[in-house]
Amino acid sequence: MRYPWLRLAIFIVGCVLPLWWLYEAAMNLLGPDPGKILMDRLGLGALTFLLVTLSMTPLQRLTGWSGWIVVRRQLGLWCFAYIVLHILCYLFFILGLDWGQFAVELRKRPYIIVGALGFLGLLALAVTSNRYSQRRLGARWKKLHKLVYVILGLGLLHFLWIVRSDLREWAIYAGIGAVLMALRIPAVARRVPRVISRRGRVV
Amino acid sequence: MLIKLPRSSECKASEITPEGLYLSRRTVLGGSLAGLALGALPRLGHAAEASRYADVEAGAAPAWFSDKLAATRWQAVTVKDEAITPFKDATHYNNFYEFGPDKGDPAANGGSLQTEPWSVVIDGEVGKPGRYALEDFVKPYQLEERIYRLRCVEAWSMVIPWLGFPLAQVLKQVEPTSNARYVRFETLKDPQHMPGQRSGFALIDWPYREGLRLDEAMHPLAILAVGMYGRELANQNGAPLRLVVPWKYGFKSIKSIVRISLVAERPQTTWEGLAPDEYGFYANVNPEVDHPRWTQARERRLPSGLFSPNVRQTQMFNGYADEVASLYTGLDLRKNY
Numbered sequence: 001m002r003y004p005w006l007r008l009a010i011f012i013v014g015c016v017l018p019l020w021w022l023y024e025a026a027m028n029l030l031g032p033d034p035g036k037i038l039m040d041r042l043g044l045g046a047l048t049f050l051l052v053t054l055s056m057t058p059l060q061r062l063t064g065w066s067g068w069i070v071v072r073r074q075l076g077l078w079c080f081a082y083i084v085l086h087i088l089c090y091l092f093f094i095l096g097l098d099w100g101q102f103a104v105e106l107r108k109r110p111y112i113i114v115g116a117l118g119f120l121g122l123l124a125l126a127v128t129s130n131r132y133s134q135r136r137l138g139a140r141w142k143k144l145h146k147l148v149y150v151i152l153g154l155g156l157l158h159f160l161w162i163v164r165s166d167l168r169e170w171a172i173y174a175g176i177g178a179v180l181m182a183l184r185i186p187a188v189a190r191r192v193p194r195v196i197s198r199r200g201r202v203v
Numbered sequence: 204m205l206i207k208l209p210r211s212s213e214c215k216a217s218e219i220t221p222e223g224l225y226l227s228r229r230t231v232l233g234g235s236l237a238g239l240a241l242g243a244l245p246r247l248g249h250a251a252e253a254s255r256y257a258d259v260e261a262g263a264a265p266a267w268f269s270d271k272l273a274a275t276r277w278q279a280v281t282v283k284d285e286a287i288t289p290f291k292d293a294t295h296y297n298n299f300y301e302f303g304p305d306k307g308d309p310a311a312n313g314g315s316l317q318t319e320p321w322s323v324v325i326d327g328e329v330g331k332p333g334r335y336a337l338e339d340f341v342k343p344y345q346l347e348e349r350i351y352r353l354r355c356v357e358a359w360s361m362v363i364p365w366l367g368f369p370l371a372q373v374l375k376q377v378e379p380t381s382n383a384r385y386v387r388f389e390t391l392k393d394p395q396h397m398p399g400q401r402s403g404f405a406l407i408d409w410p411y412r413e414g415l416r417l418d419e420a421m422h423p424l425a426i427l428a429v430g431m432y433g434r435e436l437a438n439q440n441g442a443p444l445r446l447v448v449p450w451k452y453g454f455k456s457i458k459s460i461v462r463i464s465l466v467a468e469r470p471q472t473t474w475e476g477l478a479p480d481e482y483g484f485y486a487n488v489n490p491e492v493d494h495p496r497w498t499q500a501r502e503r504r505l506p507s508g509l510f511s512p513n514v515r516q517t518q519m520f521n522g523y524a525d526e527v528a529s530l531y532t533g534l535d536l537r538k539n540y
Contacts, residue, residue, distance in 0.1 A: 032292035035503075036359075093512050096514035108493070110496075166402055
């Protein structure tokens, strides 16, 4: 396994953040509405993991280092894990496990629908993230995983529709997302210089 | 009947100060009057009253507030079988976009607000317009403690013991003309001390504005508050003067008021201007009319614990239907949300 320490470090960060938030909530450090705050942090955490995942390919192009690509799958799976926890928080803290109401929300609220579509997309990517699926799907795998760009759009739209009065935070995430997308336009990608040459970095 | 006498069941025993202590407080205060320098008075008066509720942070009450506190009618209106929200939560979980978009921002940034001196402009369709210094503005009124439910449009709620006086008393004092049909309120605009007003990404068009129909404003439940939890208002809660309309969503209860205008036409409110399909002029608490983005049938009563989420049914008019429903007879509440 290449870069075991890097993989382990990302694994630890992914585990520790929610555990730390849970500890804060249990110690009453998150204020009177800890469930809502946990849900918000998990949603933002998932979006952050998604943006980090999407910056691996441009970083690899920029630096020529293959380590970025090695951890890409794990980062994507963390995004999925956080979204699962985000949805569980929503069901438990916001809906109070009222499934009838959940059915109503899924039909009536555009931001819930968009979020649910994003989740289905992530689910499809997560279950096909293993080597077996890669082999099995062949060329179609790459096509399927381009779905991640759609998921980013859905996630940002879901976030935008929650904003009540100030777009600053959303604009930061959307701005980073836009840069990462722009770097994938062939004309742009060709113009990005390689900072470090490839030959020094063979593992 | 509106103003209910508190029954013994309506207040938790733990919230009641022992009578001996309560009476000795007055003795202490009375005795001090003679001996102490005038400047020490507000602090002392404050310290005595703050003990009514647990864990209330000491403030720095202005002299006019401490003077009024002694004559307060405590528990003039109470809630039945509902716990009062802890002071810390009521002061650290706020929407006050002038100080930032997050719930903790108002507490973190509110300190920069200058509440002394403060003046209130009364204008429009009134017999006695003018600019009043706050201490003169509040002088005629006796403070009452009103323990009200507060239901935020975001589907969380609290129970808060306010200190204030009926808005109706103020309106009568300024003598509305026959043209006056609505009351318009305005919050301070002070970007220097209100960082949220400097944000380039804020969607709100400052200053924050709110409004009531004149008959709503005259309703005995509508108050102007100057304090809470037995002390003056903290800046993040809308010091030094705010509106409290308990049967409407919290955003109607405008904070840090600098202007009250009586007008003939229905004023456009801030949230109405921002998203008219989401926030109406009336904004009455109504479990049957959803916010387009979420249901209003339920609310999280704060504090809502991690392992025991305190989710409950929202009541029509936030539980004040008996008192206020008659204001809206014949009005389609689905259209006039």
